[in-house]
Every structure is written in structure tokens, then in C-alpha cells.
Amino acid sequence: MKKTIICVAAILAAGTISCNMAFSCVSGSTAFSPITALAAEAATGNLIVNISGVKTLSGVTITVTGNGNTYTAVTDAKGQAIFSKLPVNDAAGNTITYTIQETIPDGYMAASAMTTTISAGATVIASIPNTEKTYTIAIDCKDYKTDSITPSGDAVLNGGSYTVYHDDVAYGTYSIGADGKLCEFTLHGKEYEGKWEVQMDTAPVGYYLTGEKQELGYYDGDTWIALNSSFPKYTHATMHLSLIPISGRFAVTANADDQIRIWLKSSGSYDKCKSSERATLTIEESGKAVQTDLLPFGTYVVENLTTGETTTQKITSYGAIVPVEFQNSIAPAVTAYKITFTADDGKVPTGGVYNVLDEDGNQVYRFSPTNGEAVIPNLESGKKYTVQEIMAPDGYIADKETYTFTVDTQKLVISYHLISVTTTASTTVTSTTTTTTTTSDAEKRSITYELYDQTEKTLLSSGDYDTGTKKVELPSDWTPDSRYWLVLMERVVNPDGMISSATKEYVILHRDGTWERYQENTSVLYGDVNLDGKVDISDAVLLNKAASGMVTLNDQAAKNADCNDNGELGADDAVVLLQFLVHVENSLPVKN
Known part of the structure; x- marks a missing residue:
């Protein structure tokens, strides 16, 4: 009996259960099997894993590993995964340590792995808290x-x-x-x-x-x-x-060659200004100058260093061109110029069409003579101008097609010659009709040409055009593969009058002076305004200039500049391009 008590005590001691804070233990039955039965059957225990902190408790896979074995179970609606009859000891009688891990639920942080041991006949409960990502x-x-x-x-x-x-x-x-x-x-x-x-x-x-x-x-x-x-x-x-900061430019009117200085007033002085918040200008011969670079939003001091005048102006709207005019500046002297027309038949010529071009080839006036004269207004004294005949009065031909004059230094007289006409006289004598025809001048035909740069404004060369050789005089700065604007003007004088026509088109020049029609590239790279094959901030600068009228784009550049694809060039295109460059927009064009 005494020996039996010692054995029961040993069995009770073997059934002692220990656990930490993450676990709880449930004791087995108080009834004990005989010693011979324990020796025959390996000791086992149970493990219950509870999860928490997730919106959906079911369906989470729990993995338990120990003594080289792996056990898996899936949580039920209560968030429990149950593992029954897990071995307590290994073959050598050592207690097995089990590692518990969960498959991380989507959207949650990974929980740390847990370990536990199990006592014979006991149930261990483990809890895994989950933290949302x-x-x-x-x-x-x-x-x-x-x-x-x-x-x-x-x-x-x-x-x-x-x-x-x-x-x-x-x-x-x-x-x-x-x-x-x-x-x-x-x-x-x-x-x-x-x-x-x-x-x-x-x-x-x-x-x-x-x-x-x-x-x-x-x-x-x-x-x-x-x-x-x-x-x-x-x-x-x-x-x-x-x-995107609001930015704009100043357009200053003053005397030619006046020196202008512009700076942000809040900086205190021109020297204290950032380079991006100041500008200098030299007034052009036209009496105006427009900034090249944009200045940011703010109040600016505009100084005329030549005359000492100072004024302030604000840039408050995006893409604005703010006019500044110095009242004490002397505007270029302008005057009206009279041109006289004469004809060899003594009559007063009326009609015809003429253009007046300035020194840069820009048209400044168009007129038709009336009663033998025409008055050209608003011409600057001392400047050289060219009169270009577009169409002579009916029945006449001029001595030449272009005339150059300087205001106030000479008088311009344009002379006309009467074109010979065919006359027919009929007499009737006793039912016989006799027709007499006066012989007319032979038909006269001439072709002249004018070659301009691709802006269609600057005249590069001109002269008589030979339809046989089809050659023109190459400009001094001629560049292969560059596009030029060619105007062929044909004049036909015959007994019935005069016919004038003009053909205008873009051409590519060859080294020998011959030319071929320019074949336009129909592909469009939106945003590539300077036609260098890429889109960057330099394109935005050029587009701003084009939108403000400071520069003129050729056909291909204008198509590339239409960043909102509405068929027009304007400030909206510049805004869209800037938005693309700062990733407000991810592709071009941006319609509507």
C-alpha cells in the first residue's frame, strides 16, 4: 500500500501543467489509468489557437510544428483552430516544444511566431492578436x-x-x-x-x-x-x-535705343532681385520692346535709364503682356508721303493695287491710286520703304514692279505706258463687207520670283525667273534641307489687256539653285514646338512666345504646339504643355 501511494504521487507529479501569459491550461480527468496502461500508450494533449483583431475570423490557416512534424487547421467562425492528441514527448522522453504560426490575413501585419509545450491529458489555449496594416x-x-x-x-x-x-x-x-x-x-x-x-x-x-x-x-x-x-x-x-506661378511679360514703349530696367518692387532694388524676377530691355527702332523671359506674379518697377522716368506695373494674370508707356519719351516722327502716277497717253491713271513694305519686308500699307496720286500715312522719317506693284490699272503697264523711296528725301513718280489694242473697222459697199484689222503688239510674257525665309516675311533674293532652268539665287546663309517660301509672279501682256498671277509654295533648295516642292511631315509630336524631337521646358518657352505673338511658328511647329487639339494656337496650349511637364497631365494632346 505504501508503495502504491508513492507511484500515484509520481503520476500526479508527472501530470503537473505549467503555462505562460499567452496560454491557459485545462486539467485532465482525476481518474488515473494503471501504470501498465500508461507505459503502453504515449501521452498526448490538445491545443486550441484563437485569433483576434481581424474582420473575418474564419478561414485563417494555422500551422503547428514540432519534433519534425507539421500540423495544420483552419479557424472556424469563432476564430478557433483545434489540434487534438498532439504528442507530449519525443522518442527519448523529452518534452516537445511546438511553434505556432498563422497565414497572415490580407491587409494585416505579420504576427510573431509563438511556442508552447503540452502536458499529457491537458488542453493548451493560445491567442494570436492581429494588427491591421x-x-x-x-x-x-x-x-x-x-x-x-x-x-x-x-x-x-x-x-x-x-x-x-x-x-x-x-x-x-x-x-x-x-x-x-x-x-x-x-x-x-x-x-x-x-x-x-x-x-x-x-x-x-x-x-x-x-x-x-x-x-x-x-x-x-x-x-x-x-x-x-x-x-x-x-x-x-x-x-x-x-x-504653376502666374507669370507674364512687359511690353515697353519708349524712344528707340532707350535702356529699360525692370525689377520686383518687394525685393528693394534691382541688385537685390533674383535673376528670375528682373529684366533689361533695349527699345527697338519701332519704339517698342517685349521681354523674352516670363516674370512671376507681383508689382514691378520699370525704369527708363535713358530718360530717368520710373513707373510701377503689376503682373496679375497668367500669360499677360502688360503695356508700359513712358509719357516723356518722344515717339518716332511720322509723316504722310505722296506718290504721283503719270501715263504716256496724258490721262490720269486710276485703279491698280500696291503694297508698301518696310525695310524688313513687312507690309505696312496697301492702296490703289485715285486721280493720279496716293497718300501713304504714318511713315517714319528717314526710313526706307518699297512700293510693290500687285496689279496695274487696266490698259496700262508700269515701267517696273518695285520702287524704293525714303521719306522726306525724294519724290516718287510711277509712270505707266498704254498697252496697244486691236481695233476693227468695217465698211459695207453693195452687199460686200470688208474688214480691216490693225496689227497688235505681240504678246509679252514675263516671270519674276521672290524668295523668303520660312516665316514668309524676310525677303532673301528676287529677280527674273527662267522656266527652263528653274533656278533662283541662293541666299548667302542658305542651308540644305531647310524650307523656304517661293513666290513666282507671272505677267502676260497681250492686245486684250494684262493678266497677272502668282504662285506661292514652300520649297527645298538645291546647291545649283534649283528647287523642289517641300513635302510636309504629316506626323505630329505634340509639345515639340522647336522641332528638336523631344518635349521639354524649352518648348514651353517658345510656345509662350508664339501665343503672345512674339514669334511665328511654321506649319509643323504650329501643329505640334496645338496641345489641346482644338485647331488653334493660344495661351491654353501653353498651360496644357506646362501641366504635362509637371505631370498634372500624363499625355498629350489634352482635349476640351
Whole structure:
């Protein structure tokens, strides 16, 4: 009996259960099998794994490994996975340590692996807490021109109003802070899915109101990644919005050769100004000059260093050309010029069409003579002008087709010759009709040419044109494969009158002076305004100049510049191109 008690005590001691905070134990039955039965049957225990913190408790796979064996179970609706009759000891009688792991539910953080031991006849309960994944999105703003939170000119970066949209539903409304941050918010689980966009509702002071929604995304190296495509790779992403500053130019009217200096008033002086917030100009012979580079939003001091005059003007609208006129400047002297017309038959010529061209070949006036004279207004004294005959009065031919004169230094007389005509006289004598015809001058035919650059304004060469050789005089700065504008003017004088016609077309010149028609490239690379085969900020600068009328684009460049594909060239195209360059738009053209 005494021996039996010792054995029961040993058995009770063997059944002692130990556990930590993550586990709880359930004792086995108080009835004990005989010692001979325990020796015959290996000791086992049970394991119950509970999960928590997930929206859906069922269907999560739990894996238990120990002593080289792996056991799996799937949680039920209560979040429990049950493992029955797990061995307590290995073959050598050592206690087996089990490792518990779960297959991470989608949208949650990985839980740390857990370990436990099991006592014979006992049930161990393990709990696995799950933590939902979170993703932080931050949106920073910066000035497109300074590429920082420092604003351009007198603009103010903070302020304005922006709305963030998720699947076209407003997620929140924010404004830019002094640190350039628009907002920062946290998404839980798979909330990142869907379309995320931000839209400027009101612009900060001095910035252009774009108004379009911009898809949220970020750069991974040089690759643009939309927020909803692969954001789960990261726990934090910062998106940058570039604000387009309002900018414009000054068009200054003053004396020719006057020196003009322009600078941002708030900087205090020209020398303290940033280079992007000041400009210098020399007034051209026309009495005007327009800045080349854009100046940002703000109030500017405009100084005429030649006359000492000073004035202030503001740039407040995007793409503006602000006029500045110095009242004390002396405008170029202008006068009217009279041209006299004579004819060898003594009559007063009336009719015909003439152009007046300035020294640069630009047309400044068109007229028809009346009662033997014509008055050309608003010509500058001392300047040289050319009169170009388009069509002579009916029945006459001029001595030549172009006439050059200088205002106030000479009088211009254009002489005409009467064109001979055919006359017919009829007499009737006793039912016999006799017709006498006066012999007319033979038909006279001539062709002249004018060669212009591709802007169609600057005359490069001119002269008589031989239809046999089809050659023209090459310009001194002739460039192979460049396009030129050729005008062929044909004049036919015959007894019935005079016929004039002109053919105009773009041509490619050859080294021997011959030419062929220019075959236009029909492909369009939107945004490539300077035709260098790529789209960058230099194209935006040229497009701004074209939109303000400072330069004229050729046909191909104009097609490439139509960034909103509406068939017109304007400031809207420049805005679209800038939006493309700062990734507000991801492709060109942007219609509507």
C-alpha cells in the first residue's frame, strides 16, 4: 500500500501543467489509468489557437510544428483552430516544444511566431492578436519655377483650397500650410484601393488655377506610380504637387535705343532681385520692346535709364503682356508721303493695287491710286520703304514692279505706258463687207520670283525667273534641307489687256539653285514646338512666345504646339504643355 501511494504521487507529479501569459491550461480527468496502461500508450494533449483583431475570423490557416512534424487547421467562425492528441514527448522522453504560426490575413501585419509545450491529458489555449496594416499618404506642394516651397515673386504658397477624391467621392478638403504641406492621412487595410485624385478649388495668391483633377501618385526612382497600383509595397509615400506661378511679360514703349530696367518692387532694388524676377530691355527702332523671359506674379518697377522716368506695373494674370508707356519719351516722327502716277497717253491713271513694305519686308500699307496720286500715312522719317506693284490699272503697264523711296528725301513718280489694242473697222459697199484689222503688239510674257525665309516675311533674293532652268539665287546663309517660301509672279501682256498671277509654295533648295516642292511631315509630336524631337521646358518657352505673338511658328511647329487639339494656337496650349511637364497631365494632346 505504501508503495502504491508513492507511484500515484509520481503520476500526479508527472501530470503537473505549467503555462505562460499567452496560454491557459485545462486539467485532465482525476481518474488515473494503471501504470501498465500508461507505459503502453504515449501521452498526448490538445491545443486550441484563437485569433483576434481581424474582420473575418474564419478561414485563417494555422500551422503547428514540432519534433519534425507539421500540423495544420483552419479557424472556424469563432476564430478557433483545434489540434487534438498532439504528442507530449519525443522518442527519448523529452518534452516537445511546438511553434505556432498563422497565414497572415490580407491587409494585416505579420504576427510573431509563438511556442508552447503540452502536458499529457491537458488542453493548451493560445491567442494570436492581429494588427491591421496602415499606410500614410502625404501631399507636399512646391513652386514649379523655384522647385521649392519658396514662392516666385510676390506669390504666397500657403493657402488655397484642395479637395482629395476617392473614387470620385470627396475624401477631405485641405489647404497648404506654411511648410508647404497640403495634408497627410492614414489608410487602413485595403482602403488604398480605388482611384485617388486631388483637385485645386481655389489657388493660393499668385498661382494659376488649373481646376483639373490630378491622379495621386509618387515616384519610385524615375518611375511614376499611381497610388492604387502598388502602394502596399510601402507604409509611407509622399506625393508632390507643383503649383504653376502666374507669370507674364512687359511690353515697353519708349524712344528707340532707350535702356529699360525692370525689377520686383518687394525685393528693394534691382541688385537685390533674383535673376528670375528682373529684366533689361533695349527699345527697338519701332519704339517698342517685349521681354523674352516670363516674370512671376507681383508689382514691378520699370525704369527708363535713358530718360530717368520710373513707373510701377503689376503682373496679375497668367500669360499677360502688360503695356508700359513712358509719357516723356518722344515717339518716332511720322509723316504722310505722296506718290504721283503719270501715263504716256496724258490721262490720269486710276485703279491698280500696291503694297508698301518696310525695310524688313513687312507690309505696312496697301492702296490703289485715285486721280493720279496716293497718300501713304504714318511713315517714319528717314526710313526706307518699297512700293510693290500687285496689279496695274487696266490698259496700262508700269515701267517696273518695285520702287524704293525714303521719306522726306525724294519724290516718287510711277509712270505707266498704254498697252496697244486691236481695233476693227468695217465698211459695207453693195452687199460686200470688208474688214480691216490693225496689227497688235505681240504678246509679252514675263516671270519674276521672290524668295523668303520660312516665316514668309524676310525677303532673301528676287529677280527674273527662267522656266527652263528653274533656278533662283541662293541666299548667302542658305542651308540644305531647310524650307523656304517661293513666290513666282507671272505677267502676260497681250492686245486684250494684262493678266497677272502668282504662285506661292514652300520649297527645298538645291546647291545649283534649283528647287523642289517641300513635302510636309504629316506626323505630329505634340509639345515639340522647336522641332528638336523631344518635349521639354524649352518648348514651353517658345510656345509662350508664339501665343503672345512674339514669334511665328511654321506649319509643323504650329501643329505640334496645338496641345489641346482644338485647331488653334493660344495661351491654353501653353498651360496644357506646362501641366504635362509637371505631370498634372500624363499625355498629350489634352482635349476640351
